[in-house]
Amino acid sequence: MFSSATVVLPLLAAPLALAQTYASTTTFTFAGAALPTGLVASNWPIGEAPYQHEYKPENAVVSDGFLNLIVYGGQEGDEVITSAEVSTDFTVASARVETYAILTDVPGVCNGRLQSDRHRNGQALTCLPGMFLYESDNQEVDIEWLSDPASQSNIDSGRGRALFYTNQAVTPGSSSTHETGEEPADAFSAVHNYRVDWDGKTSTFYLDNKLQYQFKTNVPTAKDGHWMWNNWS
Numbered sequence: 001m002f003s004s005a006t007v008v009l010p011l012l013a014a015p016l017a018l019a020q021t022y023a024s025t026t027t028f029t030f031a032g033a034a035l036p037t038g039l040v041a042s043n044w045p046i047g048e049a050p051y052q053h054e055y056k057p058e059n060a061v062v063s064d065g066f067l068n069l070i071v072y073g074g075q076e077g078d079e080v081i082t083s084a085e086v087s088t089d090f091t092v093a094s095a096r097v098e099t100y101a102i103l104t105d106v107p108g109v110c111n112g113r114l115q116s117d118r119h120r121n122g123q124a125l126t127c128l129p130g131m132f133l134y135e136s137d138n139q140e141v142d143i144e145w146l147s148d149p150a151s152q153s154n155i156d157s158g159r160g161r162a163l164f165y166t167n168q169a170v171t172p173g174s175s176s177t178h179e180t181g182e183e184p185a186d187a188f189s190a191v192h193n194y195r196v197d198w199d200g201k202t203s204t205f206y207l208d209n210k211l212q213y214q215f216k217t218n219v220p221t222a223k224d225g226h227w228m229w230n231n232w233s
Helices: 012-020 152-157
Strands: 002-010 022-029 038-042 051-057 062-063 066-071 080-088 095-101 126-128 128-137 139-145 165-166 177-181 192-199 202-207 210-215 225-231
Touching: 062 080, 066 225, 095 128, 095 225, 128 192, 139 192, 165 202, 177 210, 192 210
Parallel strands: 051 080
Antiparallel strands: 002 022, 002 066, 002 095, 038 080, 062 066, 066 080, 066 126, 080 225, 095 192, 128 139, 128 225, 139 165, 165 177, 192 202, 202 210
């Protein structure tokens, strides 16, 4: 579901943070059938049944120049919902991350497109992940997409469906910093650029290089987070 040059990570060396000088750039492309060097597929459960989802490496599928993070349909009665996630195998202290992706309009996931050649109970979903920095639950920056317009979060947004931009709370039990924005009109059929700039002092969000929001509260200060992309239900 990604373009052949999906993810670009200019990595900011910590001593140069104030100057915003990037020490290196990593670009992940999805040729062939294997994940590129630097990305690994997750293999663990999150949460507890009956609301548990489990990331399966086999659900992260590279094909036709795209990374597909699959959540299969027909899992409504399952206690564990199989999902997909990939992560950098290196940590970042600061970064600009550009993800080129297609969103899904098929309800039921936290973020694709329908893939008909693999299925469970007659349905298959290939879905774009949330895009986020993660070191811990209190050191996290997210761009997320909820595909179901009837989800309470989308109803509360007042937008029907929305992109969610978030700095998770750095203090357990306190409120996060978050805003919502409109998805592109052709988000479900065309590749768009979803970008996060994070430097330990601000988190800045762009859509197709147009500024959406900049947050200066709840900004993660961790120097050893991973950048991750997932899709789950």
